[in-house]
Amino acid sequence: MPSDAEGAVHARWDAARCFHAEPSAPGETYAIFIPPPNVTAALHLGHAFNNSLQDLLTRYHRMQGANTLWMPGTDHAGIATQTVVEKRLLLQGKKRTDFTREAFVEKVQEWKDEYEATILGQLKGMGCSCDFERTRFTMDETCATAVRYAFFTLFKDGLVYRGKRLVNWDPVTQTALADDEVEMEEVDGSFWYLKYPLVDGSGHVTVATTRPETMLGDTAVAVNPKDPRAAALRGKKLRLPIVGREIPIVEDDYVVMPASLGGDPADPKAQFATGFLKVTPAHDPNDWDIGQRHNVAAINVMAPDGSISDRHGWLDVSAEAKQFVGLSREEARKKIVAWFKQNGLLEEVKPYRHSVGHSYRSHVPVEPYLSDQWYVRVTDDRLRGTALRAMAKDQVEGALESSVANGPAMAGDGELRFFPARYAKNFQMWHENIRDWCISRQLWWGHRIPVWTKRGEASMLASSMGALASLDPSHAVVRAARVVDGADVALSALPAASGEHDLHVCLLDDAQGSMLESLGFKRDPDVLDTWFSSALWPLSTLGWPDPSKWPEMAGLLDRYNPSSVLCTAREIITLWVSRMVMFNRYFLGRLPFKHVFIHAMIQDGHGQKMSKSLGNGVDPRDIIHSHGSDAMRFTLVSMATNTQDVRLPVDMVCPHTSETFTPKWITTSAGYTVADAIQPSPKDASKKMVSGFGAATGVATPTAEIPLARNTSARFDLGRNFANKLWNATRFALSNLSQADAASQPAPLTLLDRWMLARLELASRAYGAAVAEYEFHRVAEALYDLVWRDFCDWYLEGIKPTVRSNATQQAVLAASLDAILRMLHPVCPFVTETLWSNVQGLAKGSVDGVALQPSALCATAAWPRFAASLRDEKALAEFARVQALVDAIRKVRGERQVSPKRRIALLAGESVRALIASSGGVVETMAGLESVGASPAARPATAVAIPFEGSEVLLDGLVDAVDAGAEKARLSKLIADREKQASGMRAKLENEAYIAKAPPALVEETRKKLAEVDADIAAAKQALAALAT
């Protein structure tokens, strides 16, 4: 089996250091940064797919002579990794807070070490030609230096700020989440219609809400100014029930009017709206905006754990309201509804199904929560604008807004190109609607924010300014902000200011940290969003900002940034691609990569995304185990079309018997189809195994008796069969080359030889074109047809009788084999490398027009060069006729079930005999001919006729006696087929509009084709008539 040798092959590559990039080496630059996989878990097939394509690109360009770097590494994945580690600790009955921060980080570090090793092992197992000597981790020293410098620079430049904003708050893990870390889930809820009385006793208004508990923080009620009731209410105030707070009625366009009062009936909100909207700025993002517009207060009534609290900004707690303080948000909701009911202020309750944001981490509803967080001002033109200006002009939809289009020019403007092009639109729309990026996370695992803060009265802070004067401004930046609203205050204005302020000091390194702490400053406990460090990946992996600190990184930054292409899935265009473009351009003034290639997603057999939590991800090691690495890669490459996600039906392998079987599927409560946690062995139900779903969800833990089952998929048979075919073809070719006859002579190139060389030249061009367009399935297709259809089915079969005595043909065979191994190498590196030395060791003649530079390793071999002279159109056309003739004869043999051993005589006219002669024996070999003769005057009784190119070809000796009935049926069917074809063409030619409007060449071709088909019909009819007599 070809896959046996994979380990040995890897050892040879390592020994030769053939994937190590040296920036000083010659060649065009070709660089790829791996999308660093999260260290949360082992890689699945989605990663295998992503990396197979990157390796194909890398190896292809390496063989083209490029100076290549494929930069590997892993991502610390802040929230995700901390979560998995916390879950594991929970199984041991421990919580994060049972540890010190340092001790906990140590635990996470252990997990990271384990999975980083697993991931790198998987990459090697897949044959990835990464420069493993340069492997980075987003939290290693090099990356940490880059993160620190980037944050410091952004802070200094005013692009990082502290803001009091509503964030997506996870009350369980008590951290802010980025917008994209919130998952929407459909929830059955209710609409509660609450009455708020007017202060003047003249009645009430009714508001509708899905979250009655937030009413404690209401500071206004809004009404649409067009609402007919608005005028009468203008200037009036409401008495907020329970709290007793007097709140204004404000007028705002945002409010949807009920359908009955002229609201748009198509707007679902108009169906249930009352026209009055309670405004709770501290607990709803839209209300926050309304509050800003009308200058009403934001009153936070919740503690960070989501309970009702009077200690986080709520001061006017009435005696009536006291009973709700301390309740969870769920309990508070029930009790507040009950209170309204008791007091006759609950008008109505309607059931309502709507989607609610849930934490992707703890899966509880996210609370919009007012808190202080750090933001990157990505809305600034220096970030957003540079990203938009980077786009290739022809991929921009419409025109960029003029303020962006007229922004400062920069290297790389207009050079960022997406493949497929439609994804450019995603990128553009994201930036056109971008909002500032919340980058602080209340976690322990990550890059800690390098800001020290002291809070106090302005005058007190001003007095400690003196001590800060000693700080080196190139290593420390000081800023002040009002606590009340987070607004920046100039340091010079601080002494005159009043009220509480924050003094923030951002440090480039920790050297001055203890000095600040002795002054009463405290370091921010939060860490940065994972994507902050990911955004720097094309910079940090190359030693930015100061490569001189790491001697082995000298020259990397200038050589490999910008890189050639980023290969990734569409889901992270916004999270990652955008931010890399913004940061790379901001910090370095260039693009991080010129191309963005977005590939399909790998789904399971039920069309579901492979996910860690579902456990439906397939480990590439399972597929390597069942099919081999090359087979996996070839199959994945062949599935890489640019429109369609890949659906992969997955089977299970019984660990007890090694049998492959289809597991029992179940549907989870969330509606996913997964393999039941425990599966019985197909032949012996007493033996059991655990599925990936069982292991991932913790429903079942694998043990020695009930082990984890591997997965496999019949889809990979394609690749396995292909690798096997190549293996056997090579063996056969080698045996012919080593057993050449002593009398072997040079000879002119046969048609078959010329055809094979032309096919190689053609395949190489098709390959290059497909790679340039990132259409990888066309690469697999070109290789499959070249190796299997052309080389094995026709060339190897065709040369069998002649190759041992024809030295020229041996040279062509050896050159073809050598070129095929080279071309196949980027897709199937292991089998080609294993076979390589055998083929390289051949003493063989050269072939004119084929340049095959010698190389010790296939991995470092040069791409085969084919002269344009090999592009022999005549040979291609003539051999196509040979194939058509052979096919026609084989078809009759197949239909008549003639034994392959049976040799037959062919009788035909001059042109067919000339074609057979020019084929150099190929027709005789492939069609099983014993002799070729001229058409006789009298048709032999045992001859069977086939029409070919408009004339009759007789096959004699095919059968002992012609079965007239069967022959009639065969010929009649053939005639019917051709008649159908002819009538279609005839109809066309009789259509005057076709003659008049279709291109003349096409009309001419139709005429020619029709004449040929008609001739075939005539020949077949003649044969039919001969049968009748």
Add this chain to the structure above:
RNA sequence: GGGCGCUUAGCUCAGUUGGUUAGAGCACCGCCAUUACACGGCGGUGGUCGCAGGUUCGAGUCCUGCAGCGCUCACCA
């Protein structure tokens, strides 16, 4: 709700600017243990290209509408 994509043979998918008989692999049927390969060879069966309109000499391909599926962004009155 906005955007994007998909719907082609039993299954998984190709099908480049509209062009002559819509392809592949698997599965299925027949023949073949022929000296590279049964993970093989040769031959075959199988599709009114989601539905309804339109443009065109000509539509799987372009346009409009509809239906279903998926992804993504937005949305908790």
